[in-house]
Amino acid sequence: MVISTVLAAVALAWSPAAEAGGRDDRPWGRGTMVPTFGLGAGGFFSDIANVGFGLGFNYYIVNGLSAGLSFSDTVLIYRSAIKARFPGIEDQLPTNIFDVTPTLQYVFFRSRRFSPYVFGGVGPVVFNHGAGTYGQWTAGPGVFLNVAGPLYVNVGVGFSGLFPTGRCQDALTYTPADPTEGGVLLDLCSFRWGPQLGLVVAFGGGRQGRRERRDAERERGGSPSPASNPMPAAVEPEPEPEPEPLGPAVGPEAPDEVTSEPVEAPEDAPPPVEPESGATTESGATTEPGATTEPEPVDPETTPDPAPPAEAAPPSVDRTAISGSAPPR
Numbered sequence: 001m002v003i004s005t006v007l008a009a010v011a012l013a014w015s016p017a018a019e020a021g022g023r024d025d026r027p028w029g030r031g032t033m034v035p036t037f038g039l040g041a042g043g044f045f046s047d048i049a050n051v052g053f054g055l056g057f058n059y060y061i062v063n064g065l066s067a068g069l070s071f072s073d074t075v076l077i078y079r080s081a082i083k084a085r086f087p088g089i090e091d092q093l094p095t096n097i098f099d100v101t102p103t104l105q106y107v108f109f110r111s112r113r114f115s116p117y118v119f120g121g122v123g124p125v126v127f128n129h130g131a132g133t134y135g136q137w138t139a140g141p142g143v144f145l146n147v148a149g150p151l152y153v154n155v156g157v158g159f160s161g162l163f164p165t166g167r168c169q170d171a172l173t174y175t176p177a178d179p180t181e182g183g184v185l186l187d188l189c190s191f192r193w194g195p196q197l198g199l200v201v202a203f204g205g206g207r208q209g210r211r212e213r214r215d216a217e218r219e220r221g222g223s224p225s226p227a228s229n230p231m232p233a234a235v236e237p238e239p240e241p242e243p244e245p246l247g248p249a250v251g252p253e254a255p256d257e258v259t260s261e262p263v264e265a266p267e268d269a270p271p272p273v274e275p276e277s278g279a280t281t282e283s284g285a286t287t288e289p290g291a292t293t294e295p296e297p298v299d300p301e302t303t304p305d306p307a308p309p310a311e312a313a314p315p316s317v318d319r320t321a322i323s324g325s326a327p328p329r
Helices: 002-021 080-085 165-171 205-220
Strands: 033-042 048-062 065-078 096-107 114-127 132-148 151-163 192-201
Touching (some): 033 192, 096 132, 114 151, 132 165, 151 165
Antiparallel strands (some): 048 065, 065 096, 132 151, 151 192
């Protein structure tokens, strides 16, 4: 449990730094998923051979750091020579070793071609034939070598051991029927190491990195690159210009500006006629200065028909022209 506690502390300490500076497209980034499957064999030149297989899954919780879980089963094969020498050994000692190991893995140099890493974990181990349950630790270095796309070759070295050692050795010691004969210890509790070789397929790291980069650009207020944002940006509509106020119009074709200056009469227009002081009207009356003359009564029988009314002035005629002056042209 000490190894898992130390690795968990490293993960918590590394998480903020990885989140702050890990927005890139390098492999083994946050969100990468790595399923694993393995086969192994050994002991072909000894009295006890072994064949094993395992399944595992790793998920990168931050850039470069993954949490995983692995299952494995190892089958022990006792050769005929040792069974003849120690009758019933395959019934006393375990023939299957089943383990479940949570692990942490840290890729400290993330590169497409060469990515070295370290790993560690601890978990329970179960032996059949009533041999009991024990603890197992495992750790080691390794490297990922890219083959093509998401496919990598995993090359490493694994170290492991069972604990508590004393109780494990008692459970894995063969006791013969004849007490005079010495027992046989199945050496599985001591420190072990061995090479590791396999294929690894990684999914999801590049897409997650591009998504995080776009999110960072949005937070900074910048526009994403055309490759990451193929959709054109929305164009805001331009504000419509306010209509200009219209002045008072005179007629259908009013001038642009209306002035209050008086309209000058044309040069050929006759001057207005004013009655002279002391002049005699047709009725024989003499006009006084400043006096107004009243119109005489009209006899309908002797008065000729009035002239037809003049045509109406066009709409553009200014009705405010001075009396007695011609309308402007």
